Amino acid sequence: MRGVLGAFRELDSTVSAIEALKEKNVGLIRVYTATPRHELEDAIQAPPSPVRLYTLIGGLLGVTFGYWIAIWVSDYWPLVVGGKPIASWVPYTVFGFEVFVLIGGLSTVAGLFIHARIPKLTLQVGYDPRFSHGDYGIWVECPPEQAATAESLLRQHGAVEVRRER
Amino acid sequence: MATVTRPLPDKNEPRRPNIATGDVQLPAVRDYEQVDREIIGTLRPTLPWFIGLGVAIFFLLIGVTAWMYQIYSGLGVAGYNPPVMWGVYIITFVFWIGIGHAGTLISAILYLFRAGFRTTIYRCAEAMTVFAVMTAALFPILHLGRPWKFFWLIPYPNWRYIWPQFKSPLVWDVFAILTYFTISSTFLFIGLIPDIAVLRDREKISPIRKQVFSIMSLGWRNTDNEWRHFARAYLFLAAFSTPLVLSVHSVVSFDFAMALTPGWHTTIFPPYFVAGAIFSGMGMVFTIIIPMRKWFGLKHYVTINHLDAAAKLALFTSLLVGCAYMNEWFVAWFSGNEAEKSFFANRIWGQWWWASAILYTCNMVLPLSLFVQKLRRNAAWLFIISFTINIGMWFERFVIVVPSLSHEFEPWQWTSYRPTLVDYAILCGSFGWFSMWFLLFVKQLPVIAISEVKEIVPPKLKTPHAHGVDAAGRHFEFEADTPGEFA
Numbered sequence: 001m002r003g004v005l006g007a008f009r010e011l012d013s014t015v016s017a018i019e020a021l022k023e024k025n026v027g028l029i030r031v032y033t034a035t036p037r038h039e040l041e042d043a044i045q046a047p048p049s050p051v052r053l054y055t056l057i058g059g060l061l062g063v064t065f066g067y068w069i070a071i072w073v074s075d076y077w078p079l080v081v082g083g084k085p086i087a088s089w090v091p092y093t094v095f096g097f098e099v100f101v102l103i104g105g106l107s108t109v110a111g112l113f114i115h116a117r118i119p120k121l122t123l124q125v126g127y128d129p130r131f132s133h134g135d136y137g138i139w140v141e142c143p144p145e146q147a148a149t150a151e152s153l154l155r156q157h158g159a160v161e162v163r164r165e166r
Numbered sequence: 167m168a169t170v171t172r173p174l175p176d177k178n179e180p181r182r183p184n185i186a187t188g189d190v191q192l193p194a195v196r197d198y199e200q201v202d203r204e205i206i207g208t209l210r211p212t213l214p215w216f217i218g219l220g221v222a223i224f225f226l227l228i229g230v231t232a233w234m235y236q237i238y239s240g241l242g243v244a245g246y247n248p249p250v251m252w253g254v255y256i257i258t259f260v261f262w263i264g265i266g267h268a269g270t271l272i273s274a275i276l277y278l279f280r281a282g283f284r285t286t287i288y289r290c291a292e293a294m295t296v297f298a299v300m301t302a303a304l305f306p307i308l309h310l311g312r313p314w315k316f317f318w319l320i321p322y323p324n325w326r327y328i329w330p331q332f333k334s335p336l337v338w339d340v341f342a343i344l345t346y347f348t349i350s351s352t353f354l355f356i357g358l359i360p361d362i363a364v365l366r367d368r369e370k371i372s373p374i375r376k377q378v379f380s381i382m383s384l385g386w387r388n389t390d391n392e393w394r395h396f397a398r399a400y401l402f403l404a405a406f407s408t409p410l411v412l413s414v415h416s417v418v419s420f421d422f423a424m425a426l427t428p429g430w431h432t433t434i435f436p437p438y439f440v441a442g443a444i445f446s447g448m449g450m451v452f453t454i455i456i457p458m459r460k461w462f463g464l465k466h467y468v469t470i471n472h473l474d475a476a477a478k479l480a481l482f483t484s485l486l487v488g489c490a491y492m493n494e495w496f497v498a499w500f501s502g503n504e505a506e507k508s509f510f511a512n513r514i515w516g517q518w519w520w521a522s523a524i525l526y527t528c529n530m531v532l533p534l535s536l537f538v539q540k541l542r543r544n545a546a547w548l549f550i551i552s553f554t555i556n557i558g559m560w561f562e563r564f565v566i567v568v569p570s571l572s573h574e575f576e577p578w579q580w581t582s583y584r585p586t587l588v589d590y591a592i593l594c595g596s597f598g599w600f601s602m603w604f605l606l607f608v609k610q611l612p613v614i615a616i617s618e619v620k621e622i623v624p625p626k627l628k629t630p631h632a633h634g635v636d637a638a639g640r641h642f643e644f645e646a647d648t649p650g651e652f653a
Contacts, residue, residue: 011625031390034198034364035620036397044390049398055406069321070332081333094338094420097413102345105406109352112399113384116392118359120385127387129367132360134198134620158628 002166003027003141005126006154011039013158014136018043020157026150027142032131040136051111058107059100066099067092126165135160192286192622194466201619205612206368208462215609222601229595232588233308241311245586249579250571252309254589257563258596259305261446262298263343263418264439264559267411268447269295270350272476273357274407277400283475285622286467289615290458291451292354297603298450299347301596306339308592335420342417349410353403359386360396360617412436415443422566428509429570432497438490442562445483445529448476449555454604456549458613467614470543477542480555484533487562491530505575513569517582521565528558 008014014031018040021029031040070092078086113119126139138159140150147164154162195201236243245253269291276284307313319340321330330337363386366379386392416436423435452473459468498510514522532554541547568583607613 009626010628013628032388033390033393034388035360035617036393037621037625040390041394046390046394049395051395051398052402055402073321073329073332077327077329079331081331084333088333091333091338094413094417095332095341097409098338098341098345098417101406101410101413102341102348105349105352105403108399108402108406109356112356112395116395118384118386118392120387122385131388132364132367132386133202134626 001126001141002144002147002164003126003139004147004150004154004162004164005128006138006140006151006159007128007130007161008136008138008158009160010158011037011136014138015039015043017138017154017157017159020153021138021140021150024149024153026146026153027140030126030139030141032127032137032139034132034134049115051108051115054107054111054114055104058110059104061107062103063096063100065103066096070095192467192469192619195619195623197626198620198623201616201623202364202368204463204467205614205616205619206365208464208613209365209609209611211609214461215605219602219605222598222605225594225598226602227595227598229592229598232591232595236308236588236592237313241309243586243588245584245589247581247583249574250568250581250583252567252571253583254585254593255305255309257560257567258593259302259309260418260439260563260566261560262302262305262596262600263415264443264446264563265450266295266298266302266346266350266447267415267440267443268451269293269298270346270353270407270411271444271447272451273353274404275411277404278408281475282622283472285618286464286469286614287451287455287472287476288618289354289357290455290613291447292350292357293604293607293613294447294450294454296347296351296354297600297607298447299343299350300603301600303343303347304596304599335417335424338417339421342414346410346414349403349407353400353407356396356400356403357615358611359383360388361612361615362386363388364616365612411444412440415439422570427570427574428503428505429494429498429513429566432494434490434493434497438487438494441483441486441490442559445480445487446555446559446562448480448483449552449559451476452480452548452552453556456545456552458608460545462608462613464614467619470545473545473548474539474542477536477548480551481533481536481542484529484536484555488530491526509570509573512573513565517572518565518569521561521569525558525561525565528554529562532558 006017008017014033018029018031021027022043029044031044033040067089071087074087080086126137126141128135128137131137138154140154142150151162151164195204244255269288272284272291273288273295276288307316310316319330319337330340332338359382362379362383366376366383369376369379416439419435419439422430423432425431455468455476456473459465495510495514498506501507512518532551535541535547535551572581572583574580
């Protein structure tokens, strides 16, 4: 993976650099920010996160499993309590709900991990510790012949440091 | 969704704290550098912290010693007096579970409601939740005659060919608490990841700490892609936690409400327990936050406006709880049930009048002072009130558990209950256990969410807005986002 990294101090400079890079279609852009900002989100225009699907599927699997195990266990060891049916769905709703939340929540985290590609063992090319502090960064992944264009665009829009990495 | 530009307020316009909007922002916090420096600065261990930790461990050891004595001697040393077979352990279990509820309320429910005042207090409240649930989970085990058999409540294929009874509220409890603990700790950890990445990047002295932070931050790099999925996952975890808060204490209340015992067998218990739990949790939040903001020098992060807003929430839940108490009296009278009426008379005017008096004074009467704005904005008064709330809520559970069991249907069952030294020691031990974890937490990880505070601090701009910058240094074009709005 090779490309150009630009570090910015100001939010508006970063936004204008992203817009310029996207307009020139220089390469794939990754933006670093210490905190999420709507200005960056609007400039990047990323698609909605698919994490919601993990939540939905995990939740449905969880509630199904919760009801199933309660009913199966009741049938396996049939014991009449309070004259109610062996498999009583009303009390099992409590258990079904808890497993729904448990599996749904954990699936959401799994979705986050898969799509955000964490955990990572090493900090990859194109990261600088100052990005967690408050500076903004733009990593442009591009072939060497487009690196000069990317560099000049980043500098032109106020990057305080620009460097090539590989 | 997009950042909102607000018009400049008129200079002559009278200012009054409006908690849901800009007044909960942090005018004394000017930039990201200050946020990192001041919040990370709280992690340096100090002598008072070591003393506090030592005291907490001492209390914990008292509890451990009492538990060892109880295991050796049997449950008889715990002050049970048949038919009062639930005592301090179950009271304290419900107390700690309740404490845990405010954390999730602040971190999840207020997140969904976009309540700005949660930003600087939610991390503490969330950690408090996790440690309170860890404490509560000990008590059903302490209450067992053979605590080493606790895992029999978990459904797994076993040589005994038997499974838990899923119609039992006690089994629901196991799953409710396990789910609550798992989701709360996951929620806490996920929120911590970006902050641990800050610690990782700022750690210059200890390579071991840097390594630990590197592992714990999972290689987080603050990319737009990570934030996009993070925001969505955080929103869904908050959405899951919200009904979970309501369900957990409802399930705990079923432990009582499903039993045919005077004072317990009532449908009001779930909402009554949930409101009480949030109320008690708010009390503990004040008990923790008020000294912390003073000792850690964080008064400009957890401002009086934040405390004012939280106090309003405490007042509201106090009114709910008071309403539930009055409803209990009314139902006992209106039911025409002699056992119920006799039990309530005994609870309020008879054998347990003193416990009821403490409960009603601490939970219904004293919190009414929070109607006065001056008192809501007085940290010392809030700290005092928080103590009375904690005491009152422990006695609420005492009044629920003991008077019912000591005054059941038949007069020959009527008896008394007196906790023993073992009970008191284990109660002390639970506070030691909770405080130990909390004190360890506050010196290892940020007590205020760095990345969320940065959301409400104005970013650096190359071109300030035409209107300029206000006196507090805020750029009005890039008005601070509503915390959590990003999701």
